[in-house]
Structure formats: C-alpha cells, structure tokens
Amino acid sequence: MVQMTLNGLRVEVEEGMTILEAARFYGINIPTLCYHEGLSPYGACRLCLVEIGPSGQSKLVSSCTHRVEEGLVVRTHSERVVKRRKMLIELYLATCPQSRVIQDLASKYHVTRVRFTPRYEDCILCGLCVRMCAEQMQGKAIGFAHRGSNRKVATPFDVKSEECRLCGGCMYICPACQSRCQGPQEEEPLCNACLNLDQPCLNYFDDNMCFMDPCVACELGAGREAKAKSRDGRL
Amino acid sequence: MSNKLPDVEEILEGAVKKHGLAVVPLLQEIQEHFRYLPEEVLRKLSQKTGIPLIEIYHAATFYNSLYLTPRAKHQINICTGTTCHIRGSGKLIEEVFQVLGIGPGETTSDGNFTLETVNCLGCCAVAPAMVVDGKYYGNLTPGDVREILNKIMEKAAVEE
Amino acid sequence: MEATSRLAVPEDLAGLRERLKDRLDEKKPRLVVCGDTGCTVRDSRELAAAIEKILSEQGLSDRVELKVTGCLGFCEKGPLMLVFPGAILYQKVQPSDAGEIVEKTVLKNELVERLLYTDPESGLPVACAYDIPFYKLQNRALLETCWYINPLDIYDYIARGGYAALAKVLGGMTPEAVIAEMKEARLRGRGGAGFATGLKWEFCRSSPGEEKYILCNADEGDPGAFMDRSLLEGNPHAVLEGMIIAAYAVGAKEGVIYIRIEYPTAVLKLEEAVRQARELGLLGKDIFGSGFDFDVIISKGAGAFVCGEETALIRGAEGKVGEPRQKPPFPADVGFRGKPTVINNVETFVNVPLVINQGAALYHSTGTESSGGTKIFCLVGKVKNTGLVEVPFGTTLRQIIFGIGGGIKDGKKFKAVQTGGPSGGCLPEAMLDLKVDFSDLAQAGSIMGSGGMIVMDEDTCVVDVARYFLQFLKSESCGKCFSCRVGIDRLLEILDRIIAGNGSVEDLALLEELAVTVKDTTMCGLGQTSANPVLSTLRYFRDEYLAHVRDKRCPAGVCRSLFRYRIDEDLCAGCGACAEQCPAGAIKETDEGCYRIDHGLCTVCGACAETCALDAITKD
Known part of the structure; x- marks a missing residue:
C-alpha cells in the first residue's frame, strides 16, 4: 500500500494504481473522454488532469496515466484544474457540439458559453x-x-x-457519435438544458469543498451568498 | 534507376534482414527503391512481417519524407524556416505558383515538378533558400526563382 | 594516411599523437575552405577544386595544405576562407579568386585586400580573423577546433588532442568520478530544458538493470537553428567521444544517434567518423584495453519535428511513429527498448571531452554560477553579421546582437529577438540586457531552446510572427493530445481573425486564456511551450495587438488586410514599370500620365513597390 494525500485527506491506496483509479475508489468523480476501464490508458483527452506536487511547484498531469507514489499530493478539483477543465470542455463543445456526451459534460461542469466557431466534426480523436x-x-x-x-x-x-x-x-x-437529445428549440452549439449548479466554493477557496455530484451549491452560508454573486446569474 | 522494375520480394527480403521489424527504416529502404511507397508493396510488407498494415500506414502518413504517391521528376523544396519566412520565402512560393501553377504539396499535371515546403534547411545565413533536385540556392528573389525554373524547363525541353 | 592499427591501450594514443605532430606545424602554409552548407550554396566546393588544381599545376601540393572544414562561423560573409599562418580571413571568395590567393598570399606573403573584411566603424580592412569583432567578442571553446580539422579525417582530430579525454577516463577514472566531474562542471543539457547532465547520468546509472542505452538527439528541427548540424559536419568525432564517455559513466554498451534526414551531409560525415573510430578500436570491444565495450548505430529520422521531444525521439529511434507519451516514467528509467536511457543533444556531448580535458574547475570558471561553459547560438534574421556564435553563459543579448552581430541590417530599428526556436518567446528592446541563461530566459517568458536566435527589425509584425510559429507547430504537433492539436488550431483561428482585421479586444483576452490553457494542459514539451510565441508577444507587444484589433492597422505593414499600397503621384515619373510587374493588372495609367492602383483588384503582393526605382509606392 502507498500513502498519499488526496484533496487534503491522507489516504492509503494500492501500489500500481493510477491516480484516476484511486480517486474513483474514494468516490471522487474526475471527468474523462478517452479513458475506459477495459482499455489501456491513453492520456490524450486531458480532461482527467489533476494538480500534483506542493503548491508553488505543482503541475498538471493526466491522472489516467500517472501512477500513485508514496507521499504524492494530489488535488483533483483545485481552482486551476477546474478552470482549465472548463476551457477544455468549451473547446470540445466547439469541436463536436452534436455529441450528447460532450453536451452532458458542459451541463455538469457549468460551461455556459462557447466562444469559438462551432465545427461539427465527427471525431475528437480520443482513440x-x-x-x-x-x-x-x-x-x-x-x-x-x-x-x-x-x-x-x-x-x-x-x-x-x-x-x-x-x-x-x-x-x-464512441463518445462523439451519440446524438444529442432533441429539444423543442432549434439546436445551438450549447444545450445546457440539464445545467447543473456552478460550484460556489471556488469563489472563496482554492479547492472544491465537497464532492456532491451534482453540486447543490450548498444552500447554507457561503453557498447562499455565492449564489447571489454568481457570475452569470443563471442559478 | 533502371527501367526494369525492382523485384519486390527480393527488396523486402533484404530490408527485413537489415532492419528487422522497425517500420520506419523498412519504409525508408522501400522508398529508396521505388522513389515512393506503393500500396501493394506495403501490403506485401505487412503480410511478410506480420506488422499490422495500419501501423505501416500510420508511419507512412506521419513522416514528412515518406510519400504514398509517386514523386515528380523535379523536386522543388522551399525553406519556410523562421529566417526564410521573415526574409520573404512566402514570395518565392507565390512565384512558383505564378510560373508552374502549383502550391505546396502539389505536383504539376505533367508530372514534372513537385513543390514542397521544408521546415529548415539549416542554411539560414543565405535565407531565403530553396533546393531543386538536390542543388541548394540561397539569397533568392522571386526573379531568381523564375530564372532557375525556366532554365530547368528549357533543359528538359531540349532533352526531349 | 597513417597506417591503421588498433589503439590497444591509452599509451598508443599518445604515441600516435606524437607521430602526427607534423600536422600541428604552425608555419606550414595552409588554405582552409569552409565546406558547410551555407558556403557550399555559394560555390565553396568549386573554390576548393580551383585551388587544388592550381596547387597541383604549380607543383605546390606537397608544400601547401588545402583543407575543407566544417562551418567557419561568419556565414554572412561566405564563402569563407582562412589562410595560415596568420589566420587571414578572406570573405566572399569566388573560384576565380583562387589563383590570386595562391600567388599573392601563399607565395609572396601579400594580402589580397579586396577580399578582406572591412571594419564598418573605421572603414579599414582587418586581416587576421581573431581581430574581427565578430570573432574577437566570442569564446569559441567548442567551435575553434572546426577551423583546424578535416571532419573526414580522424587523425586531424587526434593530432589536436582528440580522444585524449576518453583515454584519461578509461585509463583510470571510475564512472562515479566522471559523473561527479560533470556535476561539478555544472554542465547542463544544451537541448533546451537545461537539465543537469551529471544528474541525468546518475539517475540512469542507478536505475536497475544491466542493459542501458545512450541516445544522441541530432534531430535538430528548430527552424532558424543549425548549431548541431555545424558540429556534426565540422567535428563529428567530438560527438562520438562525448557519447563513449557518457556510455562508460552510465554503463551502456550501445548508443543510437538519431539524426534528421534533412541533413544528408551530416549523416555522411557521421557514418565516416563511426567507421574510422571502429577501425582504431575507439568503438567496439574492449576500448583502450579497459574491458569496456561500446558501439553506436545511426538512425535516420524521417522528418518530424516532434521527434526532438525525448519520449518521441525514443520511439523514432526504435523505428516507430514518433508520438510522445506522458512522463513519468522518465527515459532514465524506461527509455530506448524499454531500458534505462540517457538522451543528450549533440552540443552537450561535444562539451563532455572538454570538461574532462580542462577539469571541472577550469570549465566552470566560464559561464554563470548555475550553468558552466559556453553556448552556441545561431544568430540569424535581420542582423548584420549572421552566423554561428559561441559565448559564455551570462553574456547579454545586447552583447550578442549589437556586439558580435554588429546591430541591425540596413539601418533599421531593432524590434525583437526570438530565442529558443518556434516554442520560444519574442523579447523586446527593454530585455536586451538580459543575461543569457536557462532560468533568466524562462523568467522573461522565453526559453533557451537549442540556441536559435532570430533578430527582427521594425518591418516585422509580431502578430504575424506568432501566427507563423503556430502554423508551424500546427502541422508539426503529433496530434495525439487534444489540447495541443485543437488548442493550437483555435489560437490560429483567433490570430487569423486579428490579421484579417476582424479581431476585437475581447479576442485578446480569449487568446491569452486559451494560450495559458494550452501551456498548462498538454502532454509533452512541444505542446507546453507552443503557446510561448503568443504569450510573450502579448506580454511585450500588446500595443501592436491593440493596433490590429482596435485601429485595424498593422504598424509594421505586414498584414495585408490592414494596409494598402499607394502611388505618390508627385513622385511618380510615369515609367509604368509597376504596371508591368503587377500580376493582378491592378495598376492603370491616369490621364495625368502617372499611375494609380485599383484597390478592388490589388492583392497587396508588393511587387510594384519592389520595382519602383523612385520609391514612389508606399504602404498606407
């Protein structure tokens, strides 16, 4: 067994596991597009990025390819990770807006805009x-x-x-060829019909504070305040 | 190159003996014989070595110097390295288009010229540079390009 | 040629060197012609042939030595030639000059003045190469040897102390001592990231397993950089010697040199060098009778820039598709054929014999606290003296560009210098006093890279430059990881919009956000540095971006959608040369007898402005 720190918690995981497997084992959801349990890890979709190392010298690595090590410090939902992940999802949306899997990811991670020209490609090359x-x-x-x-x-x-x-x-x-559910209105690059709440904790802290899935933007205290201040007022 | 087509079996045999199952050297060797990578030869290579055809195809399309289509008689390479770019290699490419009607990666319909851009020839001191049939030319202006191409075409016409 | 016999023990090398002493005779007249690509483009081979003919016609072949060497450095003035004794540099020498040089300089000890370098400040000719500012201001610890040796002749290298470092190492140093020496010398990898060479070797040495490899990265793909090519073509044995010492230090028995196919001359010279080294027993079994075996193979790259990245290089050297993989594991643990591997670049290996010969302390006395020794740069672009330049770490950009480089060409103004190849950054005038070192350059938002240094003047548009590099990286990315492939593509989309005059101020924010994402999230070194051209130009030249998006103006007059050509009717003499040149037929004669451009037809190609003898056509 290997001792490591996962989102501030000291945990024990089996040697040889990847960070992604360890996180999922502890119930923390990390999004992926190119990962599948039955297949060798590929590390190309970049959605499973996590921050490792002490702050100041930390870097982002793909958790599906990175094995756990003794003393490793991992943050799966730091502000940096979430910000980059959202940008990546926005890029995926612009590449393949017709994919249900990608639209679902956008809704789940509260990506509410697409600033790039949509291309409607058939493939995201997840392999x-x-x-x-x-x-x-x-x-x-x-x-x-x-x-x-x-x-x-x-x-x-x-x-x-x-x-x-x-x-x-x-x-x-294939995650790209699963078509979107057909809504009543005309299809736009962004569906957001099942939009989740944005995580308010990142307005206050460097990391997500809990791993409720979907986020309920904790109706109490800071969460309530955050709701009022929420950036686009869609909450 | 002689007119007699090289014997495929023999070439493959020799290449495999020399390079084992390393795909890229095998392809380089095949290309030396045929000047490009003919599909039927690659299929034979896959059968002979057991290397999946898709891996061969991937390598053949991945690298710049491997070609799946026959090359033209005259190969024009214009350097588009940084120095050549800021010293005007773009204008040379336009000039080739003016003279021959082909852009980068294209071959003239008579199969005489192929134009390709290369990343850096490593002779930045004489930028912008161009290589035609292995001969290097440096410090070029569009006018020089026209002259060089015209000379080759004249020579070809005389030979015919 | 000497009789070839195997060097069985280190003492044999000393004996051979003694026998080769004649080659160091300083008084013997010697003509050195540069045989590097830059000069051969300008007929230096024909020059060498002409000299050879004259020497044999006049029966001088025995008395006067003719040598074709690697790069002499001052490429701007090529074809170059040196005449010894005296190291007289002749520039822009044509084959027709051969007779005069032999007759005057060799036979009568007179100078051919018209071929000498003229000092631009004093206007006086300078004869000796060492007195020319371009050379005087350098520290040519690595490049100097290239002036004196024929790269195709191992005895030239041995006569000048070649393979002595190897003899010293195998004659009594432990591998640990070699590694300690590299560490103390503060030798850092010259390939780009600047990782400490000694540490890298130590990791590989201590990695478990018997089978280990040494890989030489000679896949120099950076446009605008040819240091490694010059070393391979000018001094291939130094590369081999460095590799053999590295192999001894880490315990490897086999090495691979991965060299790009665009360098056919370098491949030939390297193959010959390997053959000669084998013949003398410097490669193969039981080198110098030490019981240590090592040999190298040469693997030819098939043309992919990404293969310069170390994990991709490993796959390329194995003959596979050169796609990088996520690190760790690092090559020191899992490398070539899955075994522990040291990958160093050509220039790093050339430094290794120097460290051993000089000793770490002396070697480290050059350079900075953290980086010992010198670094070779390719000084190119809009600078007066282009060429190969070697300076100690810690030299300022200003010293390199304005001292050695002589400043900007054609009286223009300096605008930016781009260091580190396509993934480097553009640094402005305010950063010229920056000391060239791995950490200082990184802090300024650029990288050392392998040593490309491209100088840009006021006629260069930084937005266009950023776009150029991204265009390059777009086709050179392997395409595996999403953020690199799509990120670069979308960065280009935004830049294209800006260049076409359709950009907005919001685009700049998006550009920056996306660039940071690409830098932060991609898998390999290529992707992680690919945003540097955008980020550094945004950081130092934001005004120019703003001019593009807000005023729809390209201050440098490069982006064709953002300016027009105009004929000044007061200056126009009505010669009609421009109209003749115009490929679009957009220039028409007016009733007043001058010419005017129809902007509806004009493609802004600039052919007219280049033709006009009166400079009456300007950018507007």
Missing part, C-alpha cells in the same frame, strides 16, 4: 475505437493516420479494411 479494435477485438482494422491537425482515425489507405469483422465495437464505444 477509444482504435484501442477497442486492437485490444478487445484483436482486430487492428483501424488506427491513426497523418499528424497534427490532419490526424484522423482511418483504415489503411482509406479503403475497407481486410481485418474488419464489422463487429461494431468502435461505434459502441
């Missing part, structure tokens, strides 16, 4: 399908091709792959 095909289906029918902004998931030479058995595993696991 779940590629790993699903290779690791679970022993297929290797699809993979990545090209690089940089031209990178895409492809079959060899962009023709039907001889290895593909049409199992559909890639579609099953």
Whole structure:
C-alpha cells in the first residue's frame, strides 16, 4: 500500500494504481473522454488532469496515466484544474457540439458559453475505437493516420479494411457519435438544458469543498451568498 | 534507376534482414527503391512481417519524407524556416505558383515538378533558400526563382 | 594516411599523437575552405577544386595544405576562407579568386585586400580573423577546433588532442568520478530544458538493470537553428567521444544517434567518423584495453519535428511513429527498448571531452554560477553579421546582437529577438540586457531552446510572427493530445481573425486564456511551450495587438488586410514599370500620365513597390 494525500485527506491506496483509479475508489468523480476501464490508458483527452506536487511547484498531469507514489499530493478539483477543465470542455463543445456526451459534460461542469466557431466534426480523436479494435477485438482494422491537425482515425489507405469483422465495437464505444437529445428549440452549439449548479466554493477557496455530484451549491452560508454573486446569474 | 522494375520480394527480403521489424527504416529502404511507397508493396510488407498494415500506414502518413504517391521528376523544396519566412520565402512560393501553377504539396499535371515546403534547411545565413533536385540556392528573389525554373524547363525541353 | 592499427591501450594514443605532430606545424602554409552548407550554396566546393588544381599545376601540393572544414562561423560573409599562418580571413571568395590567393598570399606573403573584411566603424580592412569583432567578442571553446580539422579525417582530430579525454577516463577514472566531474562542471543539457547532465547520468546509472542505452538527439528541427548540424559536419568525432564517455559513466554498451534526414551531409560525415573510430578500436570491444565495450548505430529520422521531444525521439529511434507519451516514467528509467536511457543533444556531448580535458574547475570558471561553459547560438534574421556564435553563459543579448552581430541590417530599428526556436518567446528592446541563461530566459517568458536566435527589425509584425510559429507547430504537433492539436488550431483561428482585421479586444483576452490553457494542459514539451510565441508577444507587444484589433492597422505593414499600397503621384515619373510587374493588372495609367492602383483588384503582393526605382509606392 502507498500513502498519499488526496484533496487534503491522507489516504492509503494500492501500489500500481493510477491516480484516476484511486480517486474513483474514494468516490471522487474526475471527468474523462478517452479513458475506459477495459482499455489501456491513453492520456490524450486531458480532461482527467489533476494538480500534483506542493503548491508553488505543482503541475498538471493526466491522472489516467500517472501512477500513485508514496507521499504524492494530489488535488483533483483545485481552482486551476477546474478552470482549465472548463476551457477544455468549451473547446470540445466547439469541436463536436452534436455529441450528447460532450453536451452532458458542459451541463455538469457549468460551461455556459462557447466562444469559438462551432465545427461539427465527427471525431475528437480520443482513440477509444482504435484501442477497442486492437485490444478487445484483436482486430487492428483501424488506427491513426497523418499528424497534427490532419490526424484522423482511418483504415489503411482509406479503403475497407481486410481485418474488419464489422463487429461494431468502435461505434459502441464512441463518445462523439451519440446524438444529442432533441429539444423543442432549434439546436445551438450549447444545450445546457440539464445545467447543473456552478460550484460556489471556488469563489472563496482554492479547492472544491465537497464532492456532491451534482453540486447543490450548498444552500447554507457561503453557498447562499455565492449564489447571489454568481457570475452569470443563471442559478 | 533502371527501367526494369525492382523485384519486390527480393527488396523486402533484404530490408527485413537489415532492419528487422522497425517500420520506419523498412519504409525508408522501400522508398529508396521505388522513389515512393506503393500500396501493394506495403501490403506485401505487412503480410511478410506480420506488422499490422495500419501501423505501416500510420508511419507512412506521419513522416514528412515518406510519400504514398509517386514523386515528380523535379523536386522543388522551399525553406519556410523562421529566417526564410521573415526574409520573404512566402514570395518565392507565390512565384512558383505564378510560373508552374502549383502550391505546396502539389505536383504539376505533367508530372514534372513537385513543390514542397521544408521546415529548415539549416542554411539560414543565405535565407531565403530553396533546393531543386538536390542543388541548394540561397539569397533568392522571386526573379531568381523564375530564372532557375525556366532554365530547368528549357533543359528538359531540349532533352526531349 | 597513417597506417591503421588498433589503439590497444591509452599509451598508443599518445604515441600516435606524437607521430602526427607534423600536422600541428604552425608555419606550414595552409588554405582552409569552409565546406558547410551555407558556403557550399555559394560555390565553396568549386573554390576548393580551383585551388587544388592550381596547387597541383604549380607543383605546390606537397608544400601547401588545402583543407575543407566544417562551418567557419561568419556565414554572412561566405564563402569563407582562412589562410595560415596568420589566420587571414578572406570573405566572399569566388573560384576565380583562387589563383590570386595562391600567388599573392601563399607565395609572396601579400594580402589580397579586396577580399578582406572591412571594419564598418573605421572603414579599414582587418586581416587576421581573431581581430574581427565578430570573432574577437566570442569564446569559441567548442567551435575553434572546426577551423583546424578535416571532419573526414580522424587523425586531424587526434593530432589536436582528440580522444585524449576518453583515454584519461578509461585509463583510470571510475564512472562515479566522471559523473561527479560533470556535476561539478555544472554542465547542463544544451537541448533546451537545461537539465543537469551529471544528474541525468546518475539517475540512469542507478536505475536497475544491466542493459542501458545512450541516445544522441541530432534531430535538430528548430527552424532558424543549425548549431548541431555545424558540429556534426565540422567535428563529428567530438560527438562520438562525448557519447563513449557518457556510455562508460552510465554503463551502456550501445548508443543510437538519431539524426534528421534533412541533413544528408551530416549523416555522411557521421557514418565516416563511426567507421574510422571502429577501425582504431575507439568503438567496439574492449576500448583502450579497459574491458569496456561500446558501439553506436545511426538512425535516420524521417522528418518530424516532434521527434526532438525525448519520449518521441525514443520511439523514432526504435523505428516507430514518433508520438510522445506522458512522463513519468522518465527515459532514465524506461527509455530506448524499454531500458534505462540517457538522451543528450549533440552540443552537450561535444562539451563532455572538454570538461574532462580542462577539469571541472577550469570549465566552470566560464559561464554563470548555475550553468558552466559556453553556448552556441545561431544568430540569424535581420542582423548584420549572421552566423554561428559561441559565448559564455551570462553574456547579454545586447552583447550578442549589437556586439558580435554588429546591430541591425540596413539601418533599421531593432524590434525583437526570438530565442529558443518556434516554442520560444519574442523579447523586446527593454530585455536586451538580459543575461543569457536557462532560468533568466524562462523568467522573461522565453526559453533557451537549442540556441536559435532570430533578430527582427521594425518591418516585422509580431502578430504575424506568432501566427507563423503556430502554423508551424500546427502541422508539426503529433496530434495525439487534444489540447495541443485543437488548442493550437483555435489560437490560429483567433490570430487569423486579428490579421484579417476582424479581431476585437475581447479576442485578446480569449487568446491569452486559451494560450495559458494550452501551456498548462498538454502532454509533452512541444505542446507546453507552443503557446510561448503568443504569450510573450502579448506580454511585450500588446500595443501592436491593440493596433490590429482596435485601429485595424498593422504598424509594421505586414498584414495585408490592414494596409494598402499607394502611388505618390508627385513622385511618380510615369515609367509604368509597376504596371508591368503587377500580376493582378491592378495598376492603370491616369490621364495625368502617372499611375494609380485599383484597390478592388490589388492583392497587396508588393511587387510594384519592389520595382519602383523612385520609391514612389508606399504602404498606407
């Protein structure tokens, strides 16, 4: 077992675990898009970032790839983490606004604006399908091709792959192709129909104070005050 | 290069003996023989070595110096490194377009010229720079580019 | 050529050096021609051939030595040539000058004045290279050797003390002592991050396992930087010697040099150097009879900037797709083929023999408290003296740009200097007294990088520069991690908007917020530094951004949507040259006999302004 500090609490976790697994074990929710229990960690969606190290020298790492270490100090919901995470979700929204999974993330983490031109792309390159095909289906029918902004998931030479058995595993696991629920109004880049409350604690503290999911913006004390001061008044 | 097509089996055999299962050196070797990476050769390579075809395809599309399409007779590389950029390499690219009608990454319809941009040729002191068929040219103006290209075209016309 | 026989013990090296003493004869006339890419572009190879022909025609071949070396440094004035004795520097030498040089300088000891460097201040010619400010103000601890050796000849290197450091190490130093020496010398990695070399070696040495590797990062991809190429082409054996010493220190038996394919000449020279070193038993089994084995292979990169990042480099060297992975584990624990690996860059390895030969104390007397030794920079851009420049750590930017570099070209004003390649930052005039050191540059919002230094004048638009670097990184990012791939793309989207004249003040805030996010959240070094060009220009040149978004004006006259060309009708002589040049047919003759631009057709290419002999066409 390894001793570490998780959001200020001293906890014991099994050696070899990732920070993400440890946090989930202790009931702390960290959002992910490219992670799946049955597949090897990939570290590309960056949503699972956590802050590690003593303050002043801390850095952000992807918790799905980082193993726990003795004495490690981890903050999963610090102000820095939450701020960056919200920006990333905003970027995801602009990339793939038609995805239900991404809209849900936006609602849950109180992302209420999109300042970039929406692009309606089909893919966020999380690589779940590629790993699903290779690791679970022993297929290797699809993979990545090209690089940089031209990178895409492809079959060899962009023709039907001889290895593909049409199992559909890639579609099953895809977070981008699950369509949004159809609301009464015209579809906009931002749905926010199931918008959660914004976490008021970050107006006062450096970290989230509790891990209620969804946040109830504690109806008491500071929370009530925060509600009044809330930035966009949507609460 | 002789007109006789190189024997695929023989080339693959030799390449695998030399490089094992390292994809990039294998592809570099294949490209040396064919001047690009023909699809059927890569499929054979995958069958022969057991390297998944998608991994071969990924490597072939990832690296700048590996090509899946045949190269033109004359290769024009214009440096777009920082120094060349601030000393006007953009104007050279425009000039090539004026003369040949091709932009970066494109080949003329007669298959004679391919234009490509490279990140840095490492001869910043003579920026902006260009390499045509392996010969370096430095301190270029758009007029120089036109002259160089015209000379090559004239020479090609004479040879034909 | 000497008879090739294996150097079985360190004493053999000393013996060989004794036999090579003739090569150090200072009085023997020697002609040195620069064979580096910058000079060969300008026909230095033809120059060498012309000299060779003349020497053999006149029967001088035995008496006068002709040497084609690596980069002589002062690239601005190329093709360069040095004449010994006296280190007389001839600049811009053409093949047709060969006869005169041999006749006058070699035979009669006279100078060819028209080929000498002229001091811009006094207007007088300077003969000796060491008296030229460009060289005088440098400390060429690493580069000096390149003046004297033929990179294709290992005996040249040995004659000048090459492989002596290796003999010393294998002749009686423990690996721990070598590492301690590197630490005490404060040698820091020259690849960019400046990690302490001794510490890196120690981590790798203490990492469990028998099988370890040394990797040399010769994938110098930064546009505007060619230090490593010059070292590889000018002194390849120094790189090898450094690698062998490193291998001994960490306990590695195999090494890989990962070199980019865009450097074909460097590859050839390196291959030849490896062959020669093997022949003398400096690579292979039982080096110097010490029982220590080490050999290297050369792996050619296939063209991907991201492979300069160490985890991507490992995969590239393994012949795979060069995608970085999240650290930890660090390469010192899990590296090449999954084994503990030390990765150092070319310049770092070249420093290693120097540390051993000089001793840590002497080595460390140059440089700053935290960084020992010198650093090579590629001084390029709008500066008078472009070239390869070596200075101690702690030298100020001003000394480099205005002292060695001679100031800005064509009487223009200095605007910014960009250090550290595409992921570096742009520093303004106010920062010119900054001392060049890893920590100082980082604090100022830039990085040391591998040593590119690009000088920009008032005609450079910083928004355009930031956009240029992002464009570069957009195609060079591996594309794996979301915040790098999409973040850079969206930064570009905002910059494009600003450059097209559609930006707003809010865009600047968004640009900054996004840039910070990209810097903070990406996986590897490429992404983490990719926002530096934006953040540093926003920090030091916010006014220029504001001019773009608020006044819709590009002060430098670079962003084409934000200015127009205008023909001053008072100055126009009506020659019509501009109209002839205009590719868009936008320039028409007026009734008054001068010319006017139709802005509806004009593509703002600038061809007219370049043509006009009277400078009547200006930016508006």
